Amino acid sequence: MRTSKCIALTVLGTVLCLLHVFLQTEIVKFGYEINSASQILDTQKDKQTSLQFVLSSMQSPLNIDKSLSSDKDVYQLPDSFKLVKLSPAGSSVDSGMTAPDRAAPVLRRFAFSTFFTGRQAEARTIK
């Protein structure tokens, strides 16, 4: 009885010790995982800070001004120009479309006058 009790206690003690060792190794493993995760987080945060700085720099009016003036060829005023005369809006003849006659349904006339080219002026180029 005493022997079996002793064996049982020894086994229990061994199991507890093994469990303790296991838990310790798990803690260390977690430590590594936490470390690598926090490193990734830090890297992303650092990247975010860098990008925010780049963004702020780009948004700076000084830099916008510089980038616009460096591309000033794009904004060069034309040497010659053409006058564009717009026909009065609603002139269906100018737009090349036939306007619905007065007998057409109200909805169709509304749609034509609101959305279609009948409401849009045609640009004519005059030298």
Place this chain on the structure above:
Amino acid sequence: MGLLFLFLGRLVFIQFFSSDFLVNLAKKQHSYYLEIQPKRGAIFDRNMRPLAVNVVTFSLYAVPPQIKDKDMVASELSRILDLDADFVIERLSRKKQFVWLSRKLDWDLMQKVKALDLDGLFFIKESRRSYPDSTLASQLIGFAGLDNIGLEGLEMEYDSYLKGKSGWTIVLRDAKKRELALSDILQPPVNGFSLVLTIDQMVQYIAEREIEKIFDKYKAKGAVIVVMDVKTGEVLGLANRPTFDLNDPSRYPDDARRNRAVTDYFEPGSVFKIVTAAAALDEGRFSVDDEIFCENGEYKVANHILHDVHPYGKLSFKGVIVNSSNIGTTKIAQELGAKSIYYYARLFGFGSSTSSGMPGEVTGVLKPPDVWSKTSIGAVPIGQEVCVTAIQLAAAISSIANNGVYMKPFVVRSIVDNKGEVIKSFNPELKRRVMSDETAAKLTDILESVVTEGTGKMGASKIFRFAGKTGTAQKIDADGRYSHSKFMASFIGFAPAESPEIAIVVMVDEPRPYYYGGVVCAPAFKAVAEDVLKYMHLSEKEKISEVN
């Protein structure tokens, strides 16, 4: 048996006599003390747009014994980092375990070096102070050095708030020196507080844009533009020329780092006539319609002969200021007396610091009447024998715009922690009444006429009503005499005249070939005032389309 006893004896010795030493040795190997640097507080403009931030950078170091092919490493690094190959080889040839190769590299460069996958090269993360607007308000903001300590400007003045406090921890590591996240931070770092300035990034930009134009156009030695909110004393923009890039200050001469608006004083010339005019009207000794004989352009004060640019006969009080007659102003001052001029000059804030919170501010020079010479009454009232700063002028003209009330100029609105909680706020401070409401209104009317029909015509706007005063002061040569080739041109004013919002000072040091304040500075005043007012009249939503 003997061996066993020897073994046991050694065990007992280790357990009872060497344990402390060995435990300490193990602790040293497992763990190390790490100082955690705090984050330096940011600097924002009034709309929380960042003006100074911290960016992570990477400093490259090498362990020379681990590098086999030094020539190859040197050539690769010199290609990517633009380093001198001989410098890299010299560093790698040192018999050391640690040598710096390049400090504070940005992300892209770090990635390029890492991609080489070279043995013996390592990076340490460091924080670098960075300024998104590079040259914008550089003299005002100042900069922090490599160790994140403020060296100039507000970075230096408010360093104790910005720098924060270091923390420390004990870090555990294994045999391969891999760190384990098992220890708590024993003393967490306290990050620095952030500054919120009164400066508006857009107003600052407008001021910088215009100052750049006149600085270049008139090949000036220096220039300053100050934009101030007349009702609160908040400095909305403060631009200096020459200037420098905050991200690379060492490339520029020391001269470019000076915040001339507060560190440089100069004889103001005719802009100082606002003091004489205010004194005369406020004391009730003159009315705007009183006639003053301007001696047809030549007038003797003691042994000194005064001249006007154009000879005038009789001019009204208003006409004297509008046409900037030196003789008329002197005759007004002679009526008032030296004490009165001095009294009002002090009320306007001349001869004392404005306490604006900017480092290096000087008081200027304003001699008390008892040390005035016989000619001083013909000099001080027209802005000679007196020295002022641009910030003093801005505060002075603001007091006319603000119904005669002098507001203390300031540049820092608040100090906030990293959660945005206000730690300290700086509110507008009413210092004193300089003149009555009525006097301020009369002066405003006179100053408006200066722009519409007087010396400041080139500052007139088709959109807004402006009020202002021109100034052209001769500088003093090395021999102590007034120069005939070196001038200080200036224009001070406010807008809109009917309901003032902003005051602007434009000052140009030694402009060439033109040097009149009305020619050199008034157009810049107009350009700044028009754009700033248009911007200020936008809704808050339109102003800040996107804030991080």
